[in-house]
Amino acid sequence: MSEAKIQFYKGPAGGWGALRSVARQLLQHRIAAKGSRTLLSANQPDGFDCPGCAWPDRQHASSFEFCENGVKAVAAEATADRATPDVIARHTVTELRGWSDHALEAMGRLTEPLVYDAHTDRYRAIGWDEAFAIVARHLRALPSPDEAIFYTSGRTSNEAAFLYQLFVREFGTNNFPDCSNMCHEPSGMGLKGSVGVGKGTVTLDDFELADCILIFGQNPGTNHPRMLGELRAAARRGARILSFNPLRERGLERFADPQSPVEMLSGGATTISSDYFQLKVGGDIALLKGIIKHLLQLDDEAVARGSARVLDTAFLAEHTMGFDALRADIEAEDWALIERESGLSAERLRHAAEVIARSDKVIACWGMGITQHRHGVGAVQMIANLLLMRGMVGRPGAGLCPVRGHSNVQGDRTMGIYEKPSAAFLDRLQAVYGFEPPRAEGYDTVGAIEAMRDGRASVFFAMGGNFAAATPDTPTTWAALQRCALTVHVATKFNRSHTVIGREALVLPCLGRTEIDEQAHGIQHVSVEDSMSMVHLSAGINAPASPHLLSEPMIVARLAAATLPDSRVPWMWLVEDYDRIRDHIEVVFDDFKGFNDKVRQPGGFRLRNTAGERVWATASGLAEFHVHAIPTDTAVHRAKAAAGGEGMAGMVFTLTTVRSHDQYNTTVYGLDDRYRGVFGQRRVLFIHAEDRARLGLLEGAWVDLVGAAPDDDCVREAEGFRLVDYDIPRGCVAGYYPETNVLVPLSSHAVGARTPTSKSIPVRLRPARSVPEAA
Template sequence: MTIKHAVAGVEDYKGPAGGWGALKAVAKALSHEMAVPRDVRSLLSMNQPTGFDCPGCAWPDPRHTSSFEFCENGAKAVAWEATSKRTTPEFFAAHTVSELWNWSDYALEGEGRLTHPMAYDHATDTYQPIAWEEAFARIGGALQALPDPNMAEFYTSGRTSNEAAFLYQLFVREYGTNNFPDCSNMCHEATSVGLPDSIGVGKGTVTLEDFDHADAIFCIGHNPGTNHPRMLATLREASKRGCRIVVFNPLRERGLERFQAPQNPFEMVTLGSTPIASSYYQVGIGGDVAVLKGMMKALLEMDRAEITAGRQGILDREFIAEHTRGFDALVANIDATDWKQIERYSALPRADIESAAKVYAEAERVIICYGMGITQHRHGTSNVNQIANLLMMRGNIGKEGAGICPLRGHSNVQGDRTVGITEIPSKELLDNLEATFPIKVPRAKGHNAVEAIEAIVNGHSKALICLGGNLAVAMSDPDVTFPAMRQLDLAVHIATKLNRSHLLIAKESIILPCLGRTELDIQATGRQSVTVEDSMAMVHASSGGLKPASEHLKSEPAIVAEMALATIPATKVNWRELIADYGRIRDKIEAVFADFSDFNKRVAEPGGFRLSVPASERVWKTKSGKAEFLVVGGLEEDPRCEQPGALILATVRSHDQYNTTIYGLDDRYRGITGRRDIIFMNAADLETRGLQHGDVVDIETLCNEGEEARTLSGLTAVAFDIAAGSVATYYPEANSLIAIDNYDRRSGTPSYKSVPVAVKRAAPQI
């Protein structure tokens, strides 16, 4: 048995999610970042009909908002953006890029908001201020000098508004390429690829109101307490009315166990909390296909028993017959799948899987929610298909209180795709662009994120424009990605804060500072609003109210328009007219995309409007016109997992983190304070390896023949409630363990959450 002795910065967290701990963390973040009381009061405008949309997660806003509609991490996101700290030209003059490279990511972003456009000077190894006009001229000249537009890559962050994203894809396509590596490629691309194959649309089918009617909610591979905390209020209400909430997750996460609602005076005063999960099953990392097949196998066995007993059965045969195709092939595959193999690969006993299947069978209306614990795998797209299969077996798509719910990350990552940020544009999109604008657009497939890095590595791509984000750090395999970025002729970063990607110096490196979501955006016709789309296809307006961090900032739409004018001197698009009034951009979005009819009118309504999701109405936009049951062959995700002593590693976010942005060095719900050099391990796995809680260890990847192992050294092993055979450590620090070619072949998503590794006592320091 592993003895848990004292380890610096590690303790057991005994409280619920939310509650006084969340309020204390909000107060700390605000006091450290926001110096002006009116800026703090701006939080009351977040997620309100006339305010700004949270720059954090994409959980939807309720129809009837309360006086404050923000969570702890949303407040941290606003404090991070609306900070009183500034990264000025004087800062850059005092610190060379070589020096800054040795700073932590947390320290770099902690310097505050960028205030001026900056260009790198090779002679002094510093960024120096540059006039906007010269910056755009340099960018346009460098892009014009490329022999082929396909030698440029155009990255987009999911915090980009619909208006900025639409202009960006218009600029890039008029320039001549479909190279759109996007943050979607690294998170929910398996959803965007898998769901269209299954149900004809790459979006979830539920609304927030569906959660009021569900009899059971299954939460698979996500952690709402950290990644989408406002969801906890929805789960709390469902739990209180008796809805069964079933969790499949390798780690015990406090936000899935119990929640103390900061808006509930009784729970706050009494220190009470509401249980969330009615059943919590710790599936092994990479065991998702196995557990989903196991549930389907249990359902088929229950159904056959019911039929044998002369009863109706539990499958929705009418739905299957009328709306689906491929059911017989699925049944044959499930029948051929052995229970012993299901137990082996899921790391769960048959009885647990059958118990979960019984809850599913007894519920008339079921929602399945999933996050990147499903998508960031070598078989992530197949995982998504299997969730759709399970729902379709009982007709749980296209009816009230039921459906599939992918939990997106960034606040507009879904909207960016909706308005054209894709490397695989449909013929309809391209035809509509040419019908709306007097331009010719490229028709060839472009690059996703992995393909973009590969193109930069092999020297084919020589320019990179990043509309937000921290691509190099977010991407897998920094040993390949970082040197590749330094080979570029041009690197442009449109950003609010300094990050490590900006320090990967190309021949020409430029930083363009932009307005944040919280700030006033004034253009020629006055104050502007933008729009975003949440995880449930609701589109609503966002209008910042804070004074910009610097008078030298420009909005993202304005920056995109100025780059287009500098790059395409003979452009056929009236860019200045579009950015003078963002309503004109929305008119063009409406002209290109039929779903946006009456865009300006509908988005002016409080709460906005929902885009069409045909599968929600049982209309299937697949090739066959039916929802498709799709078969996945085996249960094994990666043959390297079979090697002796193998553990499966997932990278995870801390509670003080949003994607690559580190708000602080604590991970409160997991009991970690002031550090990130941690690997979470099952106590039995520690003991088997002769290790103890608190030992310093090295992680080494397991390899196929001819591959070279990768090592991450000096982590502290922490005994944690995690499935046996599974380990977890922090992203992005562990990205060095993920080879650039370790990704889902169907979606291109890097395998951040299933890396076969060995964990060993750290080698002695010499």
């Protein structure tokens, strides 16, 4: 483990630092030789889909692409460490609940099903038949199927997700909270309203053609390292890359490709962002309205000169509606308000607009820095407005690109993991399978927590993920889970959620993406959909970590067979050969016609994207502009207005949560955040040096964070964070999650999407009551 220190990182993203990190990961998990072989099979025709992220691979059949993120995920899954029942039973669940996320992750792979023993407060081994019987008994005893919650992680394959939603709907509920609810739900909702489809419209080929790439609220160097390869190539051929992000992130500044001999041997690097705009946290709508306002002015100037228009007037006339309303709103917007709320000057915003106006092919990318805000849906639709006014949707080299995280989060939603299913989809299920699916909308993630908290749900089943760590409002979420009669988690490794349990609890170990899945008809492939709608096969190459592991499709099938003995669905027959599952998917989803044939083509196949074809599946049949006011009454605004003072008691900051570089979602692989200069620790708070000095504190001082939302009815505290000077706008601070999730009220979520507002939390700082033992 690294020594706890703060040391400015001078190098580029990638480079030798990434290679050294890879070597440490392979040695840490004692899989150096095996790990190298495994890595070379990632994203290959006969290999497995990298579980690291949803960024696509060029044809999913090309040469190996180095990715530090993927290495960490693969090494962690292929680890030689085993969390056997005996290893886990050495500690009570109460004791394990006090461990760090990193320590829980380091226990290694689960090997057998576990059941909680309340008398000893420990887990013990249990047979699969008995485990499924316990779940089935609880489910069948519920007064209503709606008292069960079925969570889904984005790592679940298409085949497992399809069977899962089919089982749950035949059981009788649409309670499908998933990780999308907590991250890119505003992208889906916003894009559906703007262009008729909740997915991005671009492919990797478009990145080769774009002459301008906009990046909003995203840190690809840590969260999607393979994206840096596309950005590097674009920058080297002269494309302008404009980054809009509150924090200076090394991956958006410079990148050295570990597969480039010239850069590695020369110590060189490629500049990624041609311009970097450090807006205030939460200033996205103001920023976008300022850019659009300048674009309208530039268009007016072009008309006056008789030169080429900035607006694509032919596209606007043929394909859109609502532009006049947007123009009127933008022209009436006050520059003082735009500058105050965005944190950027009108001159800086004009520069961004001029670059965009001169570009013929523009791609807009964004991450959770856009979506996890009160007005995340509005920010997504303002990005769509920006591109639509220039006709940049449905054009080669241009389009919308929400960059999703989990490797199959988009595919799970395609397969029907959604709490608000369409009537047409339910009608198709009824026609194919002969049962009446539930028609009432189910619970999303926030709704599921509320239901468990209020006693309206008592069984929680999680297909992967780490619900207790990923969710907001930690005290409320944990109390809600602990109120359940039964909690069940399907997982590859022991994590925080397995310590926050109901009166009864099970942990069911499954195969990992890297492992051979052999069923009655031989070795099986699963399929996944990346963030650009490419569907391809994935097959593991490693022997399973334990002979007791089941695949996710098999777990779903056996659970369905135990719970629904009179079902007409041939559950066990389906999982003998996953081609049979894909045949059923093809019958339910028209876009998957010929699924088994198409997915075996080199690189798989791309699902139809109507917006990319300029076919608009909106209510109007046109792409729609949406008007959104600049937010001026958020919890942060109200908290700052109520404070109005100096010193620690009077200053309110906007906290945004981030991942460290040794972290993927809630999985903590290590305690370093190399690019931000943090080593051997996680309880740090990034702050502008002038703000720290204004508080009268030295760099390295320890503080507690206290929630400052004026309408919150409880005291929220996160204790023991070390101040680190960082290039971040004044009035803003940043800290890692899940440590800061306690500060996010359950009631604070995005309008129209109910995604927790984890990127804009009002907080105060106070001197730490105690310093963490590890400090």
